[in-house]
Amino acid sequence: MEQTSSRTRTTFLPFSPPSISEEEIAAVVDTLRSDWITTGPKTHQFEQDFGAYIGSQSSLALNSCTGGLHIALAALGIGPGDEVITTPTTFICSANVIEHVGATPVLADVEADTLTIDPARVEAAITPRTKAIMPVHFAGHPAEMDALLALARKHKLAIIEDAAHSLPSSYRGRRIGTIGDYTAFSFYATKNMTTAEGGMLTGTPERIDQARLWSLHGMSRDAWKRYGAEGSWYYEVVLPGFKYNMTDIQAALGLVQLGRLEGFQARRRQIVAQYNAAFANCDALQLPAERPYVEHAWHLYVLRLNLDMLTINRAQFIDALKARNIGTSVHFIPVHLHPYYRDRYGWTPDQFPVAYEQYQRSLSLPLHPRLSDEEQADVIAAVLETVEAHRR
Numbered sequence: 001m002e003q004t005s006s007r008t009r010t011t012f013l014p015f016s017p018p019s020i021s022e023e024e025i026a027a028v029v030d031t032l033r034s035d036w037i038t039t040g041p042k043t044h045q046f047e048q049d050f051g052a053y054i055g056s057q058s059s060l061a062l063n064s065c066t067g068g069l070h071i072a073l074a075a076l077g078i079g080p081g082d083e084v085i086t087t088p089t090t091f092i093c094s095a096n097v098i099e100h101v102g103a104t105p106v107l108a109d110v111e112a113d114t115l116t117i118d119p120a121r122v123e124a125a126i127t128p129r130t131k132a133i134m135p136v137h138f139a140g141h142p143a144e145m146d147a148l149l150a151l152a153r154k155h156k157l158a159i160i161e162d163a164a165h166s167l168p169s170s171y172r173g174r175r176i177g178t179i180g181d182y183t184a185f186s187f188y189a190t191k192n193m194t195t196a197e198g199g200m201l202t203g204t205p206e207r208i209d210q211a212r213l214w215s216l217h218g219m220s221r222d223a224w225k226r227y228g229a230e231g232s233w234y235y236e237v238v239l240p241g242f243k244y245n246m247t248d249i250q251a252a253l254g255l256v257q258l259g260r261l262e263g264f265q266a267r268r269r270q271i272v273a274q275y276n277a278a279f280a281n282c283d284a285l286q287l288p289a290e291r292p293y294v295e296h297a298w299h300l301y302v303l304r305l306n307l308d309m310l311t312i313n314r315a316q317f318i319d320a321l322k323a324r325n326i327g328t329s330v331h332f333i334p335v336h337l338h339p340y341y342r343d344r345y346g347w348t349p350d351q352f353p354v355a356y357e358q359y360q361r362s363l364s365l366p367l368h369p370r371l372s373d374e375e376q377a378d379v380i381a382a383v384l385e386t387v388e389a390h391r392r
């Protein structure tokens, strides 16, 4: 790709806008006119189509990935006195849901290249109280599932995968969403496909039936069927469930987005190849890792700065890009640095040194299907010129 030097944008380039076409808009309007706006036939169809795409045995559409992780823990009977091992390099909901069920989050540091949970550190963190491992397929790169599955078998632990970034991805030929006990996907506005807010939980039919109870008040039959012609007023509550169901408005969006996902992914891969080519020869930058046996979902392009070669830090680097109208983000402020967790568990920054060090040198560049080659050239020029302007 051609790079023009010192090109400065006149308008702000947002980090990750959604890709919504007239087709999604028509589908939502059609649902609004249909008399069935919350969980119903479109949600059911979305579960079927998503399951067929991933190859999962069973799927449950929800109002978020967070809700999916929460009910996975609840359905597995995890609660007070139990420990769940997760990664410091994640969005905070991974830890919050463990607190929600009254269990204790235990952190295991990440691998320096992929920033996914390190199986060796997971093994070191296992105690008699450990009930589950919750890996995050960070940025769309699958965690080391073979090693995690071996630990789960050996210690009789469940695996709940946070797949918010990894639609679609695979590990040694197996699709993420078909491996662990439960896998939770996100359709939040910035994710690889969106329903504005939304999520999907996959697993075996037995596991998903149990999760379905937890997702809708613990009612022993699909509540939405109560209002259809074949329905009956009678239901029983068999556990104190939550209210995490997806609406048909969201599912209408999701059905169209799912059909466009392969096209989205092709464009994401193209953008990643162009970033990699542009940054490969810059010694102040470290490119994202991609192990040869994974299919990467490329939700994020996380660039790492070799700070010893620069006179500015990551925050100043982001400010320099912002001054050139380039929106970026940071994934993530590690769990153990947030005041609630820091104070509750007495965690210090250096307790998870890899997560802490990589956090300090990371920034995420714009990566979404609507990003044009022109816009990407602006990002590349801004990054390379910021490096040259602040070389040590």
Ligand SMILES: *Cc1c(COP(=O)(O)O)cnc(C)c1O
Binding pocket: 063, 064, 065, 066, 067, 090, 091, 093, 094, 136, 162, 164, 165, 185, 186, 187, 188, 197, 198, 199
């Ligand atoms: C976005 C995200 C979530 C939460 O997804 P929601 O659908 O907003 O609940 C969970 N984990 C990670 C790693 C995320 O990036």
